[in-house]
Amino acid sequence: MSELSDELLVAYVDGQLARDQSTAVKGVVEFDDVSNKRVAGLRRANARLEEAFEAMLREHRDEEDEVEEQPAEVEPDVAPAAIAGQSALAVFLSNHGALVLAGGAFAVLLLGVGAGYLINTGGTVQVTQPVAAPNKPQAPAWQKEIALTQGMFGREALEVSLESQANPDLVRFQLASVIGPSLALPDLEPEGLRFMRGQILRSSGEPIAQISYLPEQGPPIALYAKADSNGQTDLGSLSQGDVRTRAWLHEGIAYVLAAALSEPEMDALAEKIKGVIASQ
Amino acid sequence: MRTQLIEMLPRLRRFAGVLANSAEERERLLSTACDAMLENAHRYQSGVQFDRWAFSEIHAMWLKGLAERDEPIVPGPAEERLFLPQAGEIDGDREFAEFLRSLPAQQRVVLLLVYGEGLSYEDAAKLLATPLETIARRAARGLIAFSAHLEGPAAGTTHQADVQQLYPEQKRVPA
Structure with missing residues (x-):
């Protein structure tokens, strides 16, 4: 068992300690095999967590890229009741479906001449459609x-x-x-x-x-x-x-x-x- | 703000995903939170990093949702698909997904902020309005448990027991 607490070692691995604290821990770890192995394992876990969270992010980005490539014909029906009466800048839906107007309206947004709205649906980003x-x-x-x-x-x-x-x-x-x-x-x-x-x-x-x-x-x-x-x-x-x-x-x-x-x-x-x- | 939200959406979805127990819950939370952010855009103070403000709003919305539940929270792991890439699974993705889904949301979100978003414990504490010590403890427990999980099946079993022992609140059913 290490003399250093796990919490301290994790904070050390995570780079969350002040410089003098970190130096002190480093000094102990260098001469303590148990701590050394523990830190090595924590560093691997740290790196793996970062990779895994990055992979999650890539997954969400890919989902949106795929959605943006979908033709407009696949757009689902909206739930008019869900947006009727809401302010123009606060229209969000939670029904499932694919992208609606994401490409075009987003471009309009970027140009500053449009007024698209975000919708979040089933793993995709949407720009809201107006009430039909x-x-x-x-x-x-x-x-x-x-x-x-x-x-x-x-x-x-x-x-x-x-x-x-x-x-x-x-x-x-x-x-x-x-x-x-x-x-x-x-x-x-x-x-x-x-x-x-x-x-x-x-x-x-x-x-x-x-x-x-x-x-x-x-x-x-x-x-x-x-x-x-x-x-x-x-x-x-x-x-x-x-x-x-x-x-x-x-x-x-x-x-x-x-x-x-x-x-x-x-x-x-x-x-x-x-x-x-x-x-x- | 709308444009900022659009640009941030993958990160916001990931953040909402670690708080939720299902994809449907994630989408509902994200949608509701974004709606609230747009409606209350005036609450955003310039100078505050937008992403952190957005994360804190989603977290606050999640807490609000918990408080408003009529039915008791049913304990159980989150859906694996929340954390497992749908296309092109690579080595280690499944073990990460299995690990993450076994944790309580309060710990998942700390791991995401610290290891996924690269926040300091202090910034994560501010964002979640949680004491610094709690954040440090959750990050430590999470990393240690994941490290054990990576060591092998036996260690993974130990990790499951550790999680349940360390986080009894996950099993607690409010009256």
């Missing part, structure tokens, strides 16, 4: 990103911009060269919406056109468009905070109207825009 409108199809991930982004898109972003573009035809041409030739840039002046600018954003690595309008008052309204690759005709809708979306497909382009309007106002505006686009 009842009795409607689950909205695709990119549409939710749009709603999240729109929530951070203030009036000032357009008012102070030097990039407001005066020529809608030129803007349409530029956007269409990226999104697709059938892209429409509707004139909404009759609806009291002044075209301000068009720009290309990215969601999950794919380009999305953002066409911005300003009403006489209130926050901007935006129409987003992206090339539709899967032909899903019913794109659903959702709400995220004050922002609501309406989405539809037209000539291979998926459009999403995003605005802080009431449900009836959204329905009415979406129908008018659909009509304008169809007539162009």
Whole structure:
């Protein structure tokens, strides 16, 4: 049996002793075989514990990497009741499932223009999805990103911009060269919406056109468009905070109207825009 | 804060994992704690290391959960899969998992903080709001037990007995 207590030896091995204490223990250990062997065993255990905990961490990192590589189609349904009524920055779910919006919305977060939310589910990290409108199809991930982004898109972003573009035809041409030739840039002046600018954003690595309008008052309204690759005709809708979306497909382009309007106002505006686009 | 939490999530999950007895409990704890952290972000004081604050919040949430239990705590080891890599198990992983699951959560978390996160006893004591002596004792018992566990099956049996003797609270069922 060592003259030094196990607790002291462990503290010594762990490097938790003050210098003079450590020197004293070291002096004893060097000349005491029992203590020496004990310290060697503790050092092995110490190193093994560190390795094992590091392996646990790698496991969790790998899980998240795998989740981030999953396609958006695997996203599970959310539990709307679990997030309804909670503050926008405090939405966490504990239901099982895979990643929702992790890649795209996380990128949006990093860009500072999005408002994603963490979710922790069954070994994966998620960024929360907004509440889906009842009795409607689950909205695709990119549409939710749009709603999240729109929530951070203030009036000032357009008012102070030097990039407001005066020529809608030129803007349409530029956007269409990226999104697709059938892209429409509707004139909404009759609806009291002044075209301000068009720009290309990215969601999950794919380009999305953002066409911005300003009403006489209130926050901007935006129409987003992206090339539709899967032909899903019913794109659903959702709400995220004050922002609501309406989405539809037209000539291979998926459009999403995003605005802080009431449900009836959204329905009415979406129908008018659909009509304008169809007539162009 | 949200971004910081996302970046820290693997470490937070590992931390919650050593407190929990099952993967479901881990996820529930982590989710609830992150939720609380975002809701109470104003409580975070700049200058405090964020990871330690987050760990302490999870620990506090875990303690709160224990206090609010309606049913007695059922003694029993934690799920092995909490500590065992699912893919690519390597030599020694299983013995580590077996060892860790046999310990009470209070000791697992000390081992994680000291050997996994590299905290000093003093910092671990502050984080867990536990006396320094207790932390030092738990770290010592844990390392000694693991060292014995690594020595072989016989030592492992001894370790099991040691754990139960040293940590009777694990078997205690509150009234």
